[in-house]
Amino acid sequence: xxFRFRKLRLWAxxxxxxxxxxxxxxxxxxxxxxxxxxxxxxxxxxxxLKSPDxxxxxxxGCSFAEIIMEVVYGYKVxxxxxxxxxxxxxxxxxxxxxxxxxxxxxxxxxxxxxxPSWVPGAGFKKLAEQWRVATMAMVEDPFDWTKxxxxxxxxKPSIVVSMIQKISDQLDxxxxxxxxIMKNAFAxxxxxTIAAMTCLFLAMAMFLEVxxxxxxxxxxxxxxxxxxxxxxxxxxxxINPIIKEAMRWQTMVR
Numbered sequence: 001x002x003f004r005f006r007k008l009r010l011w012a013x014x015x016x017x018x019x020x021x022x023x024x025x026x027x028x029x030x031x032x033x034x035x036x037x038x039x040x041x042x043x044x045x046x047x048x049l050k051s052p053d054x055x056x057x058x059x060x061g062c063s064f065a066e067i068i069m070e071v072v073y074g075y076k077v078x079x080x081x082x083x084x085x086x087x088x089x090x091x092x093x094x095x096x097x098x099x100x101x102x103x104x105x106x107x108x109x110x111x112x113x114x115x116p117s118w119v120p121g122a123g124f125k126k127l128a129e130q131w132r133v134a135t136m137a138m139v140e141d142p143f144d145w146t147k148x149x150x151x152x153x154x155x156k157p158s159i160v161v162s163m164i165q166k167i168s169d170q171l172d173x174x175x176x177x178x179x180x181i182m183k184n185a186f187a188x189x190x191x192x193t194i195a196a197m198t199c200l201f202l203a204m205a206m207f208l209e210v211x212x213x214x215x216x217x218x219x220x221x222x223x224x225x226x227x228x229x230x231x232x233x234x235x236x237x238x239i240n241p242i243i244k245e246a247m248r249w250q251t252m253v254r
Contacts, residue, residue, distance in 0.1 A: 033071045034230055040067045042227045056201060057194055061092040064193045072185045073146045074158030084142060088190060091138040094131030095191055138190075143183045159185070200246040214239055 044063040051059070065088040069075040077085060097103065104124040106112040117125040149155035150164060160182050167178045204211040217238045222228050233240060 033067070036067055036070050038227075038229065040064070045227065057092060057096060057198060058089055060194045060197050061088050061190060064190050064197075068185065068189045069142060070158070072159045072182075072189070073142045074149065074156030074161055075142065075145060076156075087134070087137050087141060090134040091131075092190065092194065094134045098128070098131055139183050143179070195250075196246055199250045200242075203246065203249060210242065214242055 040063050043066070044059070047054075047059055047063070062085050065085055066077040069077055069084055075084065102108065105121060106124055112122070112124075115122050143160060146155060146158065146160045147164070150161060155161050163178060163182055204214075217236055218228065221235045222232055228236075
C-alpha cells in the first residue's frame with residue numbers, strides 16, 4: 001500500500017503537478033473538510049456521553065467512517081442503520097479479532113494454515129473467509145458506489161471524484177494503480193485513526209495528571225456550554241501538544 005501511494009504521488013508530481021497537487025495532495029486542502037470533521041467529532045462526543053459503556057473501537061470506527069465516506073467518496077452517512085457503517089463495524093470487528101495475539105492455534109503453529117477447513121480445529125479458516133468478505137466489502141463497495149454516482153451524474157464533490165476525473169486521460173495501468181489506492185482509502189484511514197484515538201484514550205487513563213490539566217484548559221478556554229472549534233486551537237497551548245503526542249506515541253504508521 002505504501003509503495004503504491006508513493007508511486008501515485010510521484011506520478012502526480014510528474015503529470016501536471018500544479019493542478020493535481022493543489023487539489024488533492026496539498027495538506028492545506030484539509031481545511032476544506034473541517035465542517036465534516038466538526039460535525040462528526042461533535043456527534044462522537046454526544047455518542048460517548050450517551051453510551052459511555054459501548055465498545056470504544058466500534059464507536060470510534062463509526063465516527064471516522066462518517067468523515068472518510070463524505071470526504072473521500074462524497075457519501076453522507078444516514079443516521080439510522082447505514083449500510084456502510086454496518087460494513088465498517090463488521091470489518092473493524094474482524095480486524096480486532098484477527099489481530100488478537102494467540103487467539104488461534106495457527107498463530108503458534110503456522111503449518112495449520114495448510115490443513116483443509118473441514119478438519120477439526122480449522123474453524124479459523126471459515127472465520128478468515130468471513131472476515132475477508134467483510135474487509136473486501138469495506139474496500140470495494142464505497143468506491144463502486146461513487147463510480148455509479150459519477151455514471152448517473154449525481155456524484156457529490158469528493159477526493160475520488162476529483163481523482164477519477166484527473167486520471168481519465170492516463171494509461172490503463174496507471175488508472176488501475178490509482179483505483180487500487182483510492183479503494184483502500186476507507187480501510188486504511190479507518191484502522192489507523194481508530195488506533196491513534198484508542199491510544200489517546202489509553203494515555204489519558206494512564207496519565208491522570210495530564211488529563212486533569214487538559215480538562216482545566218478546556219474548561220477555562222471553551223467553558224461547559226459549547227463544543228470546541230478549530231478557532232480555539234491557538235488558545236489551547238496544552239491541548240495541542242497532547243494531540244501531536246497522540247500521533248507520535250505508539251504510532252501505527254512509520
